[in-house]
Amino acid sequence: MKFAIVLACVIAVVCAAEEPIPILRAESSVNPDGSYQYAYETGNGIAGQEQGALKNPDTLAAQGSFSYTAPEGEQISLQYVADENGFQPSGSHLPTPPPIPEAIQRALAYLATAPPYVEKENH
16 A cells, blocks of 8 residues: 555656656565565655555564655655554654753653552442
8 A cells, every 4th residue: 555655646746747757766566475575766866665565464564665755855764664563664864852941750650650549439
């Protein structure tokens, strides 16, 4: 599925260009055990790769990356893992949450060591 989405994006970029953009490299293989891998690279600097395999009959685990140059000229690189824990991307261009304030960190640390709260019944 991810391959189809990436391929559709590459095709959309190629179709939007005035001149055809060459595909410099396109490799893929699917093995009898269900594992697979693919890689591609285009003449305008778009590249990607992914490997995956079945972890069990219900779970596909994959890891890969892709890169391209944004319209503003920034080089975008994204690495990812996709498995039973969902899609987990990483890249320097992705937003990150603000740091947790020190007072909240201390409160969380205290709560982690405190005994569990047990509500008493009113008679």
